[in-house]
Amino acid sequence: MQSPAIELTNLRKTYRKSGKGAGETEALKGATLSIPQGEFFALLGPNGAGKTTMIGILTGLVVKTSGEVKVNGVSIDEDLSLAKTYIGVVPQEFNFSLFENVQDIVVDQAGYYGIPRDEAIKRAEVLLKELGIWDKRKDKSMALSGGMKRRLMIARALIHKPAILLLDEPTAGVDVELRRGMWKFLRELNEAGTTIVLTTHYLEEAELLSRHVAIISKGNIVANEPMKELLARHGDKKLEDIFLEMTSDDPTP
Numbered sequence: 001m002q003s004p005a006i007e008l009t010n011l012r013k014t015y016r017k018s019g020k021g022a023g024e025t026e027a028l029k030g031a032t033l034s035i036p037q038g039e040f041f042a043l044l045g046p047n048g049a050g051k052t053t054m055i056g057i058l059t060g061l062v063v064k065t066s067g068e069v070k071v072n073g074v075s076i077d078e079d080l081s082l083a084k085t086y087i088g089v090v091p092q093e094f095n096f097s098l099f100e101n102v103q104d105i106v107v108d109q110a111g112y113y114g115i116p117r118d119e120a121i122k123r124a125e126v127l128l129k130e131l132g133i134w135d136k137r138k139d140k141s142m143a144l145s146g147g148m149k150r151r152l153m154i155a156r157a158l159i160h161k162p163a164i165l166l167l168d169e170p171t172a173g174v175d176v177e178l179r180r181g182m183w184k185f186l187r188e189l190n191e192a193g194t195t196i197v198l199t200t201h202y203l204e205e206a207e208l209l210s211r212h213v214a215i216i217s218k219g220n221i222v223a224n225e226p227m228k229e230l231l232a233r234h235g236d237k238k239l240e241d242i243f244l245e246m247t248s249d250d251p252t253p
């Protein structure tokens with residue numbers, strides 16, 4: 001049988017601060033999730049719930065405290081480098097050089113995966129055209145608008161044709177028209193077989209795009225089911241109301 005795209009078992013992360021004001025934050029308190037191949041999966045939760053921490057662990061940026069993480073059946077404890085090749089990530093914060101031009105940012109990323117430069121240049125052209133920033137290819141990234149920077153990070157994430165795309169709030173600060181363009185792009189990518197994990201605070205976006213939803217609240221997974229079932233179980237309620245009920249400290253009946 002095919003391995004799930006992502007499998008988390010009892011995943012915990014405690015951040016420890018040292019020095020003055022020392023303390024602990026339990027960002028993930030035993031998260032268990034299985035995301036099948038080809039899924040379009042929404043990972044929702046309020047600020048500070050643990051979403052970016054989970055994505056950070058999957059990409060090797062954050063070291064887990066305990067639990068098991070498998071990507072395409074490969075444990076990150078056994079072969080993190082291999083596990084990372086299956087993943088493309090669009091981080092929440094812009095993290096590219098502001099002084100490099102758009103094309104170089106995308107092409108240079110391919111080097112990490114051993115993709116020859118001429119092949120990377122061809123792939124970058126396709127991606128930058130699809131994402132509508134081809135005419136900006138020679139501009140320094142600092143000259144891009146916020147929405148263009150998000151699209152640049154999507155192009156960069158896809159240069160090695162990953163099986164799984166993790167998107168951490170990709171449409172934050174993106175205008176309505178551009179957002180719709182991104183939705184179309186992501187849908188087509190998913191239809192072509194890429195597993196997509198999306199975190200977003202725009203709940204209508206999650207509802208529109210995702211087939212499965214998990215809600216995380218203070219490091220705990222409080223919902224994990226097909227989007228349709230979650231909505232059906234709550235009658236006529238909007239996803240926003242369901243979300244608030246599940247994540248609020250003082251849920252109103």
Ligand SMILES: Nc1ncnc2c1ncn2[C@@H]1O[C@H](COP(=O)(O)OP(=O)(O)OP(=O)(O)O)[C@@H](O)[C@H]1O
Nearest residue numbers: 015025027045046047048049050051052053054092
């Ligand atoms: N590097 C870090 N050091 C210490 N604490 C951290 C660190 N990164 C995150 N945290 C804490 O871990 C918790 C989870 O943070 P995380 O960034 O994963 O949340 P999030 O769900 O992505 O939130 P948001 O929707 O605001 O992006 C928060 O309490 C946060 O303050």
Ligand SMILES: [Mg+2]
Nearest residue numbers: 051052053092
């Ligand atoms: Mg976050």
